[in-house]
Amino acid sequence: MDKIFGQPKEVIWAIGVIYALLIGASILTAVLKRRNPGEGTIELSRRVTSWWFMITIFTIAIIIDRIVSTVFLGFMTFLAFKEYLSLIPTRRVDRLILLFAYLAIPLQFYFAHLGRYGLFLTFIPVWMFLFFPMAMTLAGKTEGFLRAVGTLSWGMMITVFALSHTAMLLAAGDSAGPAGGAGLLLFLVALTQFNDVAQFTWGKLFGKHKIMPKVSPKKTWEGFLGGLVSTAIGAAIAGPFLTPLSVPYAAVAGAMIAIAGFLGDVTISAFKRDLGVKDSGGLIPGHGGILDRVDSLTYAAPVFYHAMHFFVFSGRI
Amino acid sequence: MVRFCRRLFFLLIVRPVLLIILGMNVRGRENLPTDGPAIIVANHNSHLDTLTLMALFPLRDLPKLRPVAAMDYFLKNKVLAWFALNIIGILPLERGAIKKNPLADMEAALDRGEILILFPEGSRGEPEQRASFKRGVAYLAKARPQTPVHPVFMHGLGKALPKGSFFLVPFNCDVAAGEPLTWTEPVSSFMETLEARINDLAEQSHVQPWE
Incomplete structure (x- = not known):
């Protein structure tokens, strides 16, 4: 396989395509802003500006080398988990346990880096799952025990465990295909984010029928299906x-x-x-917090990884 | 030299820790004073409150920022005293029964155009639990009636580093700065207005229980 900057040329080409899309989006929002100036288009262009930063940081992180990529993914996960813990009610008595929960992040990403599938898969769902309630029991405060252990375990799963699958893709090695683990990671992350944007755009243009009015009143069937078809086509081209x-x-x-x-x-x-909050934080202008940006990835990463593991890495397909 | 150490401490330690390990959501930054004299009034949960408030200002404003802190606590040993006086730049306040005007040092600082940081709860107290304000701030505002008083609400640092704890647990913290007010008679209604402003800021923030 040919390499550019130490990466398979396919990865570099894909990044080029992403930047081309980004330039297109910037031109489009500039035109929209000129045609109908207002809060809506200003917010839109703020979002696009944030995309430039996010995509550039992500590109640099995956181009340099695998260790940098894994550390970067771990750091993003730390930020997401921190936002989660800052939003939920917590108990003072659990402070030390929360510190241990944070320390589980580097370990989990280290296991992913080593490609140790068994350890990676059991560390949080088995060992941390058993450790948290044990530590809270030993701390001795039963008031709010179930809420504390439930919210901590779920938060750990939905942020740390789910997002660490991105790093596990990097460890796929020879079974990862023409562009290596970085290619798989790029495929997953670019399509997940592309799907977010496509759903938003289709919904804005043609959205009529609400899909989940109680949870997300702005989401529509038209947006969901438009995103689904667009992403499937994008995947067929990039795959x-x-x-x-x-x-x-x-x-x-x-x-x-x-x-x-x-x-x-x-x-x-x-x-x-x-919890009665709109955004999980204020880190990314126009987007909200990290958790708002990686929300789709919390489901897409484990689903994609395990589908790949079961069907492709094992040679079934 | 000390001034340089001070800048370095804020640039290389305080800011990275606040940015990376803790993370701040700041609302109403435009309400903070751009120049002295001014009084910043905040609720108090943690030692980190002072550093966080100071980090909201540009580095060149550091010499002007004077957190008012209890003399008996911060000057009890030599190392801590040097650090508190030179690196943090505290204005030491004597607590308890004293003879001279207890506000004299603060009034002098305001006359020099400095920005005072005051925690009228008097102590960090129970983390993330508000205590009623002591009235000294009202007498200070009365003595310098032109000086703007900036209410600030802080949340989250008491979880990260509460009183009596020696390890830091990462939590995002919220800082909300409200519009400044100036002295109005009498002391009791000034205190009520000030506390009400901070209560408003607290209500607009997203605060979860911490038991």
């Missing part, structure tokens, strides 16, 4: 370059990413709605 998948299987993977991404998005929305 043969970035993954070992043939065109039809790549389209199926794209559809899975779109559906899982949608479910992740509305799940995090349900969580935020329960």
Whole structure:
């Protein structure tokens, strides 16, 4: 495989395509802003500006080398988990346990880096799952025990465990296809984010029928289906370059990413709605917090990874 | 030299810790004073409150920022005293029964155009639980009636580093700055207005229970 900047040339080409789309989006929003200036278009252009920053940071992180990529993904996960813990009610007596929960992040990403599938898969769902209630029991405060252990375990799963699958993709090695683990990661992340934007755009243009009025009142069937088809087409085009998948299987993977991404998005929305907050934080102008940006990925990453693991890495397809 | 150490401490330690390990959501930054004299009044949960408030200002404003802190606590040993006086730049306040005008140092600082940071709860107290304000701030405002008083509400740092704890747990913290007010008679209604402003800021923030 040919390499540019130490990466498979397919990865560099894909990044080029992403930047081309980004330039297109910037031109489009500039035109919209000129035609009808207002709060809506200003917010839109703020979002696009944030995309420039996010995509550039992500590009640099995955181009340098695998260790940098894994550390970067771990750091994003730390920010998401921190936002989660800052939003939920917590108990003072659990402070030390929360510190241990944070320390589980580097370990989990280290296991992913080593590609130790068994450790990676059991560390949080088994060992941390058993450790948290044990530590809280030993701390001795039973008041609010179930809420504390429940919210901590779920938060750990939906942020740390789910998002660490991105790093596990990097460890896929020879079975990862023409563009290596970085290609798979790029395929997953670019399509998940593309699906978010496509759903938003289709919904804005043609949205009529609400899909989940109680959880996410702005989401529509038209947006969801438009995103699904767009993402499947995008995946069919990118799949043969970035993954070992043939065109039809790549389209199926794209559809899975779109559906899982949608479910992740509305799940995090349900969580935020329960707490009465609109955004999980204020880190990214026009987007909200990190958790708002990676919400789709919390479902798309594990679904995509395990589908790849079961069907592709094992040689079934 | 000390001034340089001070800048370095804020640039290399305070800011990175606040940015990376803690993370801040700041609302109403435009309400903070751009120049002295001014009084910043905030609720108090953690030692980090002072550093966080100071980090909201540009580094060149550091010499002007004077957190008012209890003399008996911060000057009890030499190392802490040097650090508190030179690196943090506290204005030491004597607590308890004293003979001279207890506000004299603060009034002098305001006359020099400095920005005072005051925590009228008097102590960090129970983290993330508000205590009623002591009235000294009203007498200070009365003595310098032109000086703007900036209410600030802070939340989250008491979870990250509460009183009596020696390890830091990452939490995002909220800082909300409200529009400044100036002295109006009498002391009791000034205090009521000030506390009401901070209560408003607290209500607009997203605060979860912390038991």
